[in-house]
Amino acid sequence: MPENSAATKQGSSTVESRGKLQQRHIAGVVYDLIAERGIENVTMRQIADAANVSLGTITYHFRSKEELIATALESGYALPDDWDQYKGSPAAQLRRIALSYIEQMPANRWWRFWINSVAMSTRNAELQAIQSKRFDKQRRFWIKLIAEGQKAGEIRSDLAVEETADRMLVEVHGRIILQLVKPGSKMRNAARDAINKMIDDVLTNA
Template sequence: MNPPLENDVSTKEIILNVTLELIKSEGFEAVTVRKIASLANVNIALVNYHFGSKQKLISEAVKVLLTSFQESFEVLDDLTLSPKERLKMFLLQYVSTIQQYPELVKRIITQGAVTFESQYEYGIFLKTMGFHKAQAILQELTGEEDAEKLMMMMTQVFGAVFLPTLMLPILQAGANVNLPPIEMQLDILIDRYFH
């Protein structure tokens, strides 16, 4: 088998980007190999060549999202920022990814027993680095030493930020609730609970 050409890499990236955009604009149900091939201006055989199946293509799209989440944890290491600023920047970057791909995030959350390989990899990352970094910043802000309490605080902070982000369309349409911009929400959250 010949090694992939440079052109193959760009074609693969185009297909993946089209898939991400299709998920973002129309949701998972709109994703078909035929539609992706048409939007990417390639034939179906190329989509299958690069990804093997629709499921593997979606798994790669999930991997892009989860990599973005992993990168947001890096800001927690920036000791030039105060602990509150690090927490805020981390949450802003995390929410930015959610806002960019809400359908993809909802799909990951609702997968249940069906786990993509990339979700498993992200779970390992969270266990080995992500949770530790998030817990460390909360410990720095609160002085809490108990690991179970730090984990509970972390899930509460995540829930307070991400649930409204994912539910915003429902809140706006169904309940006529308009939330302030995410940066203001984070300022209120951090000032209220981490003073």
């Protein structure tokens, strides 16, 4: 008896969705552990135990710890849950993304994972390539938002798009590093004020 193609497709989709959910769960465990212990001190076995899955499941989805880190890095850069609220305004989207560089207290494991992966990438060629590829993707996204903002009349037309994106990325990354080096409300507030001013300075109605 032939299989029902629609049912087969639905079943396949369900399996795929479960696989993606499991990968996302594992990726979250990765940056939790690395934020706490550092990359060198975390093993695939520890990740499997913390994720409550078998080591075989981990190695099925990820060939190496570097691949796990790459997935966790990509997961952390996902668009925020409230992104739909900013549709139709590239400038508002740009501000929303920029303000995500304000550390959430009392602790933000994502940014501590990020700084660990950046530090390790200076000693690991595979991680360096992952970080470089991720940054290029991020840069293209910021360039797109700025260009769309100019077309919409929200962002000043006299600004060079790529130079503006590069300047902003230097600013926000510098601000997150300062917050990690000197955590506390004073540094967070200073970062928020500086980032808001950075966005205000490129708006046509500022």
